[in-house]
Amino acid sequence: MRIRAIGAALAGALLLSVAACGAGDDPLASDSDSNASAGTSAVTVGSANFAESELLAEIYSQALEAKGVQVKRQFNIGARELYLKALQDGSIDLLPEYNGALLSALHQGGAPQGVSKPDDVLAELKKVLPAGTEVLEQSAAEDKDTLTVTQETATKHNLKTIDDLKPVAGQLTIGAGPEWQERYQGLKGLKELYGITFKEFKPLDAGGPLTLNALLDGKIDVANIFSTDSAIATKKLVVLEDTKNLYLAENIIPLIRTEANNPTVSGALNAVSAKLTTDNLTQYLAKVQVDKQDTATVAKAFLSDNGLV
Amino acid sequence: MNLSYLLDPAHWDPSVSGSFPQLLLSHLWYVFLALLIGTVIALPIGLYIGHTGKGSFIAINAGNAGRSLPTLGLLMLMVTLLGLGLLPVLIALTVLVVPPILTSTYAGMRTLDRRVVDAAKGMGMRPWQVLTRVELPMALPVLMGGFRSAALQVVATATVAAAVGLGGLGRLLIDGLAVNDYSRVLAGAIVVAVLAVVLDLFLALVQRWVVSPGVSGRF
Incomplete structure (x- = not known):
């Protein structure tokens, strides 16, 4: 009897959660509607679900805000499978990416073999970008x-x-x-x-x-x-040392929806990319991960230390 | 969603590492160890509390506290403290197993008809005889209920072992998610679910076998 009651409760909970899934539709889709009605001038910046991606997204956001661009933050979305969908349906407009990892994800069957240097990777990447998206200038900073x-x-x-x-x-x-x-x-x-x-x-x-x-x-x-x-x-x-270049270049590069791109936006982001290096990224990331500082504070410090704001 | 991973005969070859039989075996091994350790800890305590009536707040509160601990969080904590290996996984799973067994043992002991216990005492049984010949056999249906619920929980939760580099059916879920192979994730979920049902049916048979017909009403 007790077991049966538990079973019934479980079945009920399952039904409820299934119903909730059905009613929710696509949580990302509804977001894009509200975004569209808010006006086209705001750029929605997304990030993946790890510290470095969030830090970079915050740096992008503050750099854009300094140029008077309105920014909406939609950080910590998840893995690439998830945020690329969000980018394509317009829920987000911009996010920091890694050229090699993005190429591996987009190219059928993984990154083409023999392509590992930054410029080769970028060239290959531009061939496979989803329609309606583009990349800006890549930085020297690599996280590989x-x-x-x-x-x-x-x-x-x-x-x-x-x-x-x-x-x-x-x-x-x-x-x-x-x-x-x-x-x-x-x-x-x-x-x-x-x-x-x-x-x-x-x-x-x-x-x-x-x-x-x-x-x-x-x-x-x-x-x-x-x-x-x-x-x-x-x-x-x-x-x-990877003497045979097994690992792809992983330069940090802004991935943006073409619709959201304009000279002000690309100018601000390219200025950030010009200043990013593996060394300074490591240094500022440690402030977040080791010293447990706030991402916004670290992003602000990065921008002011590099004369970007 | 498709069943290609599940139905591929190559994944059922026991000699291949990472095949279903191998993962199933390591999974069952974690489940067995967790249930064994959990029972060794929880059963005596539950019997003692149920028999003497002392410390019943421990049985109730420990049960509730244990249930509220998230296994994955506890596992990560143990890995930070003890490093990688089987031990942190067993600790996390044992914490999951103890509450249902402890609570059900206690509940089984307390809900049996006390007049039967009085009668046993009146017949001149010693406390040990009362416990082993009257209380435990009569508490067995409820106790087995708790054990079965512990077994079900641990079969499903032992998948967390894969999150810290061990084997078991969780490998299918964790690796499948990591390489974006949902057919594999689905296969893992199905095998775990089927295993849980089969194990529960098996324990139902065990219950039928160990519970005295006089208690269950099957003469």
């Missing part, structure tokens, strides 16, 4: 995949480049996001391009705290960490 080891591991096996892993990889465990198992810019590429097969692959998170802590604890020997991670400097980690 790396294979990183601790100083201790590097000394022990004498590691400087990814090639150096080849003789010892059979004894080493690698940790990265689960997608690495199947990506060319992951285990597949390491095997095909460098001839490296690791002893074990541990699916963790994409350059996040799990991976970093596992590396520091010695649970994994090699980690996929992003190049703008301040832990590389603070924990004295060694980034192995």
Whole structure:
């Protein structure tokens, strides 16, 4: 009887949630309607759901506001699959992107092999952009995949480049996001391009705290960490040089709806891109991630330190 | 949505790493360990509280507090404290398993007809005999209900092990989401759901077998 009552309650809850899904329609679509009625002059800036993307989106927003452009913030949307849809249906107009990752997502079957340098990636990217969108000038700042080891591991096996892993990889465990198992810019590429097969692959998170802590604890020997991670400097980690350019360029680039673009907007954003470097991005990102400062404060500091406001 | 991942025979080959049989086995292993540890912890405490009536607030409040802890959050906390491995996963899952078993053991003991206990005492049974021959057998239907609900919860929740680099059916969900392969996510969800139903049916049979016909009314 008790079990049956629980079952009935569960079934009821399920029905309710299903009904709620049906009634809600597309939550992003309704947003675009209200956006349209608010007037066309406002630019809606979106971001992905990680700290660096939000910081960049805030920098873009403040740079636009300084030029008198009205800005609506729609941050922390989610993964690329989600925010690209939001961009295409007009819920957002602009967001910071990474040229290589965006190319991999848009190009059928992942990024074309052999394309890894910034300009090549940009050229390929422009061919596959969704209709009605464009990219502005890309910055020198890159946040790319790396294979990183601790100083201790590097000394022990004498590691400087990814090639150096080849003789010892059979004894080493690698940790990265689960997608690495199947990506060319992951285990597949390491095997095909460098001839490296690791002893074990541990699916963790994409350059996040799990991976970093596992590396520091010695649970994994090699980690996929992003190049703008301040832990590389603070924990004295060694980034192995990618001599064969397995990892694509990941220059930060504004992706914008053509409708929302005009000379004022592109001028403000291109000025930001001109000042962004991997070093200063790492430095300002650490203020958010390590010092726990407010994103808006850090963005403001970046703009004023670089003479952009 | 399509079932291609689920129906691909290559994914059912037990010798391939990451195939359904392998994931199922590791999943069941986590479930078994969590249920075992949870039962070892919760059953004696529940029996003691139910038998003596002392500390019933513990049974009730610990049960409620345990249920309100989000397993994924607890798991991440444990991973931060203990590092990666099986231990943090088992702790998080055990915390999920203990409340239903503890509460149902206590409830089963307290809701049985106290006159039967009095009669047993009147017949000269010692406290231990009263517990093992009268109270426990009579509490078993409710206790098994709690155990089954714990088993169902843990089968579904053991998928979190994949979030911290372990195996189990959660791999299908986490990896599928990571590479945008919804056919795989769907396959994982279906296998977990079917496993939960099969496990519950199995435990229903166990319940039928362990509960005395005199208690369940099946002569």
